[in-house]
Amino acid sequence: MNHKEYLSRHVQEIKPSGIRKFFDLANEMEGVISLGVGEPDFDTxxxxxxxxxxSIESGKTFYTANQGLLELRKEICRYQKRRFHLDYDPIKNVVVTCGGSEAIDIALRAVVDPGDEVILLQPCYVAYEPGVQLAGAIPKFIELKEENHFKLTAAELEAAITDKTKAMLINFPSNPTGGMMNYDDYKELVPIIKKHNLIxxxxxxxxxxxxxxxxCSPAxxxxxxDQVIxxxxxxxAFAMTGWRLGYLCAHEVFAMAMNKIHQYIIMSAPSAAQYGAIEGLRHGDQxxxxxxxxxxxxxxxxxxxFNRIGLPTHMPEGAFYIxxxxxxxxxxxDEFCxxxxxxxxxxxxxxxxxGQAGxxxxxxxxxxxxxxxxxxLARIEIFMKKYQKEKA
Structure with a gap:
């Protein structure tokens, strides 16, 4: 039996993560300093x-509601209002997920059909393109430019939209560039998003x-x-990577569709993580x-x-990457790394x-x-001096 013949075409076409390759190489060597992991070094x-x-000691170890603990959803809504001036209903608009990654997955699956186009902004997080492909949609790339501080412009967005465009997946502050979109940047995009009914x-x-x-959020x-998920x-922000807890906020129709997928593939997010998150939202600002x-x-x-040793970089406005x-x-x-x-x-x-834009x-x-x-930096400077000397 040739097992590969039985694999889904979508899965066969997905490339392995380019991040994992270098983590695996680094793990095989002693004395490596890694600047590769996108994970807080702080303890929760x-x-x-x-x-x-x-919560565990109290026996609160059962399934929660599919959407997550109502108490947590209420805190999420208070948090979104307090920090980002966004109003959501904890019953109609919020679903608690196993990390933001699950939320992205079910969002894509809820809104796109095979053949739909989804706009992605490259360079972009490694999971976005495979996520679009696994949903049966077609990635459509916009290459962000360093001279624009890796922001999306109205002209770039308008040029990328076709009659097959259904959605756009964006990430600001950005992984990997640290780029940001502020209120004025989004203001230029809003008429285009509205005109084309872009999700x-x-x-x-x-x-x-x-x-x-x-x-600023497009929401x-x-x-x-109502078009924004x-x-x-x-x-x-809360240094809780291993807890695998995320959430989504969206129009009721979208939220309930995503919850439908969530309840079949996950049931509910881990209960202990949810109780921890409630505490974080209530008392974690400091x-x-x-x-x-x-x-x-x-x-x-x-x-x-990096600028001093001859590897120019812009000043990132967000996230924790240069x-x-x-x-x-x-x-x-690849050769450099x-x-x-x-x-x-x-x-x-x-x-x-x-992505190739990187x-x-x-x-x-x-x-x-x-x-x-x-x-x-001391090691990288030695490395750079070698190449500067060879070029001279």
Missing amino acids: PWHIREAAIY VISDEIYAELSYDDAF NFPEIK VISGFSK HVAEMKEAYRQRRNYIVKG FPCIKPTGLTS EELLKEQKVACVPGTAF EGYIRVSYAYSIEEIRAA
């Missing part, structure tokens, strides 16, 4: 862990990590709010602010360091892991201590 705040532990799936997992507090525009979660300030300091330090240009070395993104790992034992992610760049995470970043 103790009061969140304590609430989850207490916007907005991945806002890094919303709290907006360093100038200029975060903040009343004229298109907001995706968020607790992994990044910890979120402290972690954000630490990231800001790391961002400033690492951007200065996206340096490695074109001065004459190497491809492979050589840097082999010669100096520093792991970064090639820009091409996030060629000539690398993604570097600064979710690491200043000490680790300093040590990595």
Whole structure:
């Protein structure tokens, strides 16, 4: 039996994650400094862990409602109102999911049919294109440009829309570029989104990590709010990656359709994680602010360091990544990362892991201590001096 012949065509066509390749290589070597993982290096705040532990000790270990604990959904709505000025109903508009990744998956499956086009903004998170393909839709790419600080322009959006375009999946602040869209940027897009009845799936997992507090959601525009599916979660801002807890907020018709998929594939998100999240939303603002300030300091330090050693990078406005240009070395993104790992034992992610628009760049995470970043920069500087000397 040739087992490959029985695999789904969609699955066969999906490429392995470009991020995993370099993680696997790094794990085989000793003494590697990794700047590749998009995960907070902070422990989940103790009061969140304590609430989850207490829920288990109290015997609250059963399935919750498919949409999630009503108490949690109410806190999510209060949080969205308090932090981002968005009004949602906890019964009609919110579904708690197993991470933001599940929310994106069920959003795509709920709104697209085979043959529909979904606009993706490259460079983009590695899971977006496979997610569109697994939903049976066709990815349509817009290449964001560094000179525009990796923002989407109205002209680029209008040019990408066809009679088959159904939705657009966006992520600001962005993984991998750290790019941001502010109110004025979105204002230019709103008439286009409205005119074409475009569904916007907005991945806002890094919303709290907006360093100038200029975060804006496309859902903040009343004229298109019902066309926007907001995706968020607790992994990044609350340092809860391993808890696998996210959520979505959307118009009732969309939310209930997504909950229908969710109830069949997941049933409900883990109960202990939900109790921990309730505590985080109620009493976690100070910890979120402290972690954000630490990231800001790391961002400033690492951007200065990369620009100094000859790998120019713009100042990211959000998330915890920089996206340096490695074109001065004459190497491809993959070659640069492979050589840097082999010669100096520093792991970064090639820009091409996030689509072909990422060629000539690398993604570097600064979710690491200043000490680790300093040590990595010293090794990268040695690596760069070698190439600068060879070119001379």
